[in-house]
Amino acid sequence: MELNKLKAHELHRKLQAKEISAVEIAEAVFSRISAVEDKVRSYITLTREEAMEQARRTDEKIGRGETIAPLAGIPGAIKDNICTKGIKTTCGSKILNNFIPPYSATVVDKLSAQDTVIVGKTNMDEFGMGSSTENSAYFNSRNPWDTDAVPGGSSGGSAAAVAAAEAIWAIGSDTGGSVRLPAAYCGVVGLKPTYGRVSRYGLVAYGSSLDQIGPITRDVTDSALVLGAISGYDPADSTSANAAVPDYTKALVPDIRGMKVGLPKEYFVAGMDPEVGKAVYRAIEQLKAMGADYKEVSMPHTSYALAAYYVVATAEVSSNLARYDGVGFGHRGEGNDIISMCKRTRTEGFGEEVRRRIMLGTYALSSGYYDAYYLKALKVRTLIKQDFDKAFEQVDILVTPIAPSPAFKIGENVDDPLAMYLQDVCTVPINLAGVPAISLPCGFKGNLPIGLQIIGKPLAEETILRAAFAFEQSNDYYQRLAPLGGA
Amino acid sequence: MDYEIVIGLEVHTELKTASKIFCGCSTRFGSDQNTNVCPVCLGLPGVLPVLNAKVLEFAVRTGVALNCRILPFSKFDRKNYYYPDLPKNFQTSQYDLPIAVDGYLDIETSQGTKRIGITRVHMEEDAGKLIHSGSITKSEYALVDYNRTGVPLLEIVSEPDIRSAEEAKAYLEKMKAILQYIDVSDCKMEEGSLRCDANISLRPVGTVPLGTKAEIKNLNSFKAVQKGLEYEAERQAEVLGEGGKIIQETRSWDDARGITLSLRNKEQAHDYRYLPEPDLVPIIVDPAWVESIRQNLPELPDARQGRLIKDYGLSAYDAGVITASRAMADYFDATISAGADAKTATNWLMGEVSKFLNTSGQSIEECPVGPQKLVGLIALIDKGTISLKIAKAVFEEMCASGKDAETIVKEQGLVQISDEGKIVAVVEAVIAANPQSVVDYQAGKERAIGFLVGQIMKQTKGRANPELVNKLLRERM
Numbered sequence: 001m002e003l004n005k006l007k008a009h010e011l012h013r014k015l016q017a018k019e020i021s022a023v024e025i026a027e028a029v030f031s032r033i034s035a036v037e038d039k040v041r042s043y044i045t046l047t048r049e050e051a052m053e054q055a056r057r058t059d060e061k062i063g064r065g066e067t068i069a070p071l072a073g074i075p076g077a078i079k080d081n082i083c084t085k086g087i088k089t090t091c092g093s094k095i096l097n098n099f100i101p102p103y104s105a106t107v108v109d110k111l112s113a114q115d116t117v118i119v120g121k122t123n124m125d126e127f128g129m130g131s132s133t134e135n136s137a138y139f140n141s142r143n144p145w146d147t148d149a150v151p152g153g154s155s156g157g158s159a160a161a162v163a164a165a166e167a168i169w170a171i172g173s174d175t176g177g178s179v180r181l182p183a184a185y186c187g188v189v190g191l192k193p194t195y196g197r198v199s200r201y202g203l204v205a206y207g208s209s210l211d212q213i214g215p216i217t218r219d220v221t222d223s224a225l226v227l228g229a230i231s232g233y234d235p236a237d238s239t240s241a242n243a244a245v246p247d248y249t250k251a252l253v254p255d256i257r258g259m260k261v262g263l264p265k266e267y268f269v270a271g272m273d274p275e276v277g278k279a280v281y282r283a284i285e286q287l288k289a290m291g292a293d294y295k296e297v298s299m300p301h302t303s304y305a306l307a308a309y310y311v312v313a314t315a316e317v318s319s320n321l322a323r324y325d326g327v328g329f330g331h332r333g334e335g336n337d338i339i340s341m342c343k344r345t346r347t348e349g350f351g352e353e354v355r356r357r358i359m360l361g362t363y364a365l366s367s368g369y370y371d372a373y374y375l376k377a378l379k380v381r382t383l384i385k386q387d388f389d390k391a392f393e394q395v396d397i398l399v400t401p402i403a404p405s406p407a408f409k410i411g412e413n414v415d416d417p418l419a420m421y422l423q424d425v426c427t428v429p430i431n432l433a434g435v436p437a438i439s440l441p442c443g444f445k446g447n448l449p450i451g452l453q454i455i456g457k458p459l460a461e462e463t464i465l466r467a468a469f470a471f472e473q474s475n476d477y478y479q480r481l482a483p484l485g486g487a
Numbered sequence: 488m489d490y491e492i493v494i495g496l497e498v499h500t501e502l503k504t505a506s507k508i509f510c511g512c513s514t515r516f517g518s519d520q521n522t523n524v525c526p527v528c529l530g531l532p533g534v535l536p537v538l539n540a541k542v543l544e545f546a547v548r549t550g551v552a553l554n555c556r557i558l559p560f561s562k563f564d565r566k567n568y569y570y571p572d573l574p575k576n577f578q579t580s581q582y583d584l585p586i587a588v589d590g591y592l593d594i595e596t597s598q599g600t601k602r603i604g605i606t607r608v609h610m611e612e613d614a615g616k617l618i619h620s621g622s623i624t625k626s627e628y629a630l631v632d633y634n635r636t637g638v639p640l641l642e643i644v645s646e647p648d649i650r651s652a653e654e655a656k657a658y659l660e661k662m663k664a665i666l667q668y669i670d671v672s673d674c675k676m677e678e679g680s681l682r683c684d685a686n687i688s689l690r691p692v693g694t695v696p697l698g699t700k701a702e703i704k705n706l707n708s709f710k711a712v713q714k715g716l717e718y719e720a721e722r723q724a725e726v727l728g729e730g731g732k733i734i735q736e737t738r739s740w741d742d743a744r745g746i747t748l749s750l751r752n753k754e755q756a757h758d759y760r761y762l763p764e765p766d767l768v769p770i771i772v773d774p775a776w777v778e779s780i781r782q783n784l785p786e787l788p789d790a791r792q793g794r795l796i797k798d799y800g801l802s803a804y805d806a807g808v809i810t811a812s813r814a815m816a817d818y819f820d821a822t823i824s825a826g827a828d829a830k831t832a833t834n835w836l837m838g839e840v841s842k843f844l845n846t847s848g849q850s851i852e853e854c855p856v857g858p859q860k861l862v863g864l865i866a867l868i869d870k871g872t873i874s875l876k877i878a879k880a881v882f883e884e885m886c887a888s889g890k891d892a893e894t895i896v897k898e899q900g901l902v903q904i905s906d907e908g909k910i911v912a913v914v915e916a917v918i919a920a921n922p923q924s925v926v927d928y929q930a931g932k933e934r935a936i937g938f939l940v941g942q943i944m945k946q947t948k949g950r951a952n953p954e955l956v957n958k959l960l961r962e963r964m
Contacts, residue, residue, distance in 0.1 A: 083533045096532065103526050105533060204532040208765035237535050238767050315762055319565050322576035323530045327631065338571055338629070365567070365760035374762065 003028035004165045005481060008074045008222045011168065015062060015073055022055035022062070022073030025168075026117055029075045033119070033166045036484055041141045042161035044080050045088050046120035051075060054117045061115065070225050072115035077167040079158050080121040081128055082213065083202040084108055091204050092124040092136040092154075095324045095331045095349025105202020106237065107171060107213050107230045114229050119167050122157030126351045127321065128175050128206040130154050131423040134414055135353045142410070143185060144482030145447050149407040152182030152423075158216045159186040163482045169226050170216040175207045176309055177402070177427025179214040180439035184402035184451020187441045187482065189223045189468070190216045194458045195434035196241035198227075199234030205320040207313035210431040219478045220440065220469040224248035227461060243459055251462035252469040257291030259467060262395030266302035267426050273405040279443030279450040280401045286474055287399070287467070295395055299387040302429055304380045306421060309428040311364050311377035317354075318361030324349060356417065381432045388433040392457045397467050400426050402439045402451030426453060436461050438468045441477035449477070490689040490727065492720045493697060494649035495606075498662055500641050500672040501613065501680035502545045508612050508639035509536030509579065516678055520618075520632040528637035530574030535766045538563075542639040543586070543770065544780065545671040546610045549641055550587025551781045552669045553605045559772050561586045563610075563764035568757050572615040572631055580642075582761045585609035586770065592665065593789065594657040595807065603658050604646030613638040641671075647686065647697065652716035656709055659683060660811060664788040667813040676708050683712055688733065689723045698723075699733040703747055705740045715740035719747050791816050799829035809836055814851045821858035827865050835861060839882050847886070855889045856882065864892035872896065873903050877949055905952045907959065910943075913951065914959045917942045928964055936960065 003011065003025045014020045030048055037043065058073035078084060081091040083101035085108075090096045104112070111118070125135035133141040133156030141156045143149040144164040151160040155172025159182030162170045172179040174192040183190025191214045198213045205211060215226035228248045234240045263284060268277055288294050326332035326345030333344025350358070364373035391398060403423050413420045430437045435458055442452035452471070456464040472478050507514055510527035527534045550557050564582035590605035615636040619626035643662065649655050663674040663681060674681040688700035703719055706712045718740075723733055737756075738747040786794070788810050795806040795816075810816045815836065822832040840861070844851060856864075864882060867873050873881065873896055884895050896902060904910060917939055918925060927935035943956050 081533075089532070091532070099532065101526075101531065101533065103531075201535050202533040205766075236537060238537050239535075239765075316765060318760070319567050319577050319762060322567060322569065323532070323574060325569065325571070325576060327571050328529060328574055329531065342569065362760065365762055367758045367760070370760075 002032075002165070004032045004168070006168070007218050008071060008168050008225055011074055012068075012070050012072075015058075015068065018062065022058040022117065023052065025073060026051050026055040026075050029119055029165075029167060032164075036144075036164055037166065039142060039147050039484060040144055040160050040164045040166065041139050042077070042122050042157040042164065042166055043120040044090055044092070044123050044138055044157070047087055047118055050087075051117045051119055054115065058115045058117070069114035069229070071111065071169070071229055073117060074168050075117040075119045076111070076226075077119050077122045077158055077161045077170040078108065079124055079155050079170070079172050081124060081173060081204040081206075082108060082171060083204065084118070084121065087121065089121065089204070090138070091128075092126045092133075092138065093349065093351070093354070094137040095345070097137075097331060099330050101202075103202065106199035106234045108202065110230050110232070111171075116229075119161075122155070122161055122170060124157055125154035125178075126354050127204065127317075128154040128173060128178055128211075129317070129353050129357055131177070131181055131420055132408070132410070132413070133157060134410065135351055137351055140410055143407045143448075144484050145187060145449060146407065147484065148409055149448065150185065150410050152185030152403075152407060154178040154182075155190075155216065156182045159183050159188055159190065162186070162188045162216050162218055164484060165481065168218070169222055171213060171226070171230070172216050173203055173206075173211055173213050174431065175210045175212075175313060176424045176431050179216060180402050180427050180437060180451065180453060181423060183216050183439045184441070184449065185407035187449030187477065187480065188216055188218055189220055189472075189478070190214060190439045191223050191227055191461070191464075192430065192437050193227060193231065193461060194241065194436045195431075196239050197243075197436070197459065197461065198230050199232070199237040199240045201234055201236040205316070207316040207431075208320060209316060210309075210313055212431070220438075220465060220472045221249065221252055223438065223468075224252055224465050227465075241459065246462060248462060248465055251466045253466060254470045254473045255291075256287065256467055256470045259292045259397065259463075260395040261287050261292045261294050261467075262297040262391055262398045263294070264297050264299040264302065264391065264398055264400060266299050267400035269404060269425055271404060271422075272401065273445065275443075275445040276401050276403070276405060276450050279445075280399070280452060283442040283452050283471060284399060287471060290470055290474065292467075297391045297394055297398070299384075299391055299429070301380065301383040301387050305384055305429040305432055306425050308377040308380035308384065309424070309432055310360065310421065311373050312381060312432070314357045314361030315364050315374050315377075316361065317357045318365060321350075321354065321358055353417070384429050385433045387429075388435055396456070396460075396463055398455040400453045400455065402426055402453045406445045406448035406450055430455055434458065436464055438464045440468050440472055442471070443477070447483070488728070489692045490724050491692045492650055492652075492716075493647045493688050493690060493700075494651075494655050494716060495647040495686045496645045496649065496655060496658060497684040497686070498643040498645075498659070499682040499684075500643065500666055500674060502542055502639040502641060502671055503673055503680075504539055504541045504545065504639055506539060507637035508539050508542050508610070509637055512637065514638045516680075518634055520630075521634065523634040524636070528574070529633055536579060536764075538767060538770070539639065542610055545639075546586045546608060546641055547772065547777055548669050548780050548784065549643070549666065549671055550590065550608050551777065552665050552784060552787060553587070553590040553592055553608065553643070555587035555590030555605060555608060557587050557772055557777045558584055559774065560584065560769060561772070562769040563767045564761045565764050567760045567762075570614065571629065572617050572636070574615070574633065574636060578612060578614065579764050579767070580611035581609035586772075592658070592661050594654060594661050596654055596657065601654065603648045603654075606644040606646050608641055608643050611640050611642060612636070613640050647688075652713045652720065655685065655716050656713045659709060659712055661788065664811055664813065668785055668787055668791075670785065682707075685712065685716055687716055687719050687723070689720065689727060699735050701733065701735070701747075702737045703740055704737060704750065705742075707742065711740055711742050714745065715747060718745060722747065788813075795819070799823070799833075801829065801833055805833050805837055808841075809833065812851065818851050818858055822862050825859055825862040827862045831865055832861075835865065839879055843882075843886050854886070856885045860885060860891050867892055867896060871903060871905060871952070873901055874949070874953055876953075877901050877903070901950060903952050904947055904950045905955060907955060910947075910951050910955050911959055913943050913946050914956065914963060917946065918960075918963060925964060936964070
């Protein structure tokens, strides 16, 4: 039995029954990492010592007969833009290559309170800006289903680690699809909660009004478990929702009879891979067969979402990333005075895509352009929210593809930022609206997974988990493990 | 041509909350460098601000005291600019929806009461402090102290209703008094808890359109505000008089040289690229809460001045001086409730107490002679134990030693001599020693008696009861 290939809820049962120990699980995970990490490259930093120490502590608890939390002793990975006290947090950027936070993010504190075991910090597109991890300042992560293909991004390291059984679960962040897209490309489950459901305190900001932390797991049950562990009101995050956290596992009933499912036709964009369309329609048929009411809906402003997103997100980027000036922390470039030092720091420290987005956002906020770009984008954002409000008057969930195609080859889109941005076309409207969405496998093209997106009303995580669980249990995609093939 | 001066003031005041605006760090002034800091005010990656509820309360209280409208929906924005004392390289401030708008305050001018409009009051965070080795231009490096970073500020912007440097000073003094009365700020200009920038322009008398303005910074005292604006008005008048044009620019007041110098012009002006602060939720103010703040507002300077005039018969001038600062007015009230007569207390406050504060540079709170001690001194005069003249000397000694009046009088044997027998002896001795003065007096030279009184006082070390001396001397002449 390879413990690292089991799900968290399976391991939890075995731990409680004292069939296995937390140390054995951690050892299985680390030996898997030793075996495949050079092919997958999920991690920027591994925290083996701390992990083994935590596993031992959990075993002691079990030994004393104490009840343990659902994720106690279960090894997981944290995206490298989430602050971990005393552990380097780089955001995939050179500018933070020496940054060791003096504090932990609220999600990390919550996971520690559950006695989870943290395996390490995962690779990502720099500051979350990218769809492939090719914008990491360190290296590319690879797709465990085809190591010539990208794992998706920006939480590519987290998704690859879970798909490659190098972690049981992982935490990612999603600003425009950064949890859901890599989850889809890697054939695992990724959930972007409602904006405000999970505290952002300690998540290094990319687009503050869009960012949300979410779990990446191997099945829907684990998604519910991790979501439950990280959700909740946080007084340190003014934008966090003051709403009770339900037991999400209670929503996992394979019964969706009478659930109203909507298909927004605008999400089936021109140029979409026909295999993706087919897989999504097959999924709809399956949901119908299970008793869901199906209805086509229209969300007329969808085609403006990508443009609005790239104005709103980059405007926030231009302000959020201003603090990396070499003065207080992080990389510092040489310079004779403050201005040359700051310029050198930012030129050396930021990669091309980050610089591009800072410039885009700076331009959009500049006097004389503000109304035409930023203000207009905010108005479009309101229209997109209204599209969702109207759709949810008619249906309980919306079902769409995650991306127009399965994972692309490494290097395929690097010279064409617009082609890269197009990967986000089905995911960014969800962030603009702030609603929750889950991504889970609904088929394959060759050996590459295809992702299905299920979108819900604000704070209706239970509804999308239930639909996702019902769909998952009606097929075996989630039981397949990546072969770690390719070159 | 005659010009009219048009001035608008931007006042920044530090709020006296215990903790900073967006984190729990202390706001204490004078702590060791970089000790009142945390990840939030240092702007470390990943941190988020949380609004200090006290800051909002103080802002609303200020808005209400300045007769403003409190906006029911207000928000924070980011003002983006790079400066090493600003860790996030943006200042969280309020842009288009400030907490309070459309207020006013009244000032006294030589032409009577004048109303100055308040455009807006908004909340924002303060920046840190740069420390250079030697002069800013020659320093090899700059060090940053982040203790002040995130200290809450209010920016209060006036309408361009001010017409002279004198009025600007009166406005600032009134503003300071109000902020102190409502207990939101210490308003210590020397510690930077009250700062002022001024916009000033000229226009030909009788015309309406505003002239091109200059913004004057670095006005670090009330005197600097007045002198800086006087200088700038003259400079602009000179430029215009020579047919020149005023450039829209920011100028800095050089206090030592007594001139303003150009800092940057319009082309070099910052584009702050404001955007709504996504990490804070909009502020929705409950009107009932605003009303309760209005109901519980402390007595304001104008009302207190009116009360002193009405209840104690003080002149408008005296009442104005005493109520100019809340501490002085509180001092006055304390002496009254400790039993002093209002007129006497006023004379002491306007006289010896003010003189001491001016020469020592101390504030009334720091004055070693508190209301109780002053009342003790006044009681000694009233009882006839010491004369007013001696009392003034005792007051000086009280300031220097911190002792109370009775102790000093006892220790130094200053008790007034009211024993007729003792005084008569001295009077007769002095008359005997100065026959010429007696002759002069009898010849009608009234001044001669003054000389004799002086001699008697000299011999009694000033302790003789002056009224008795006068009486006994005249009887014997």
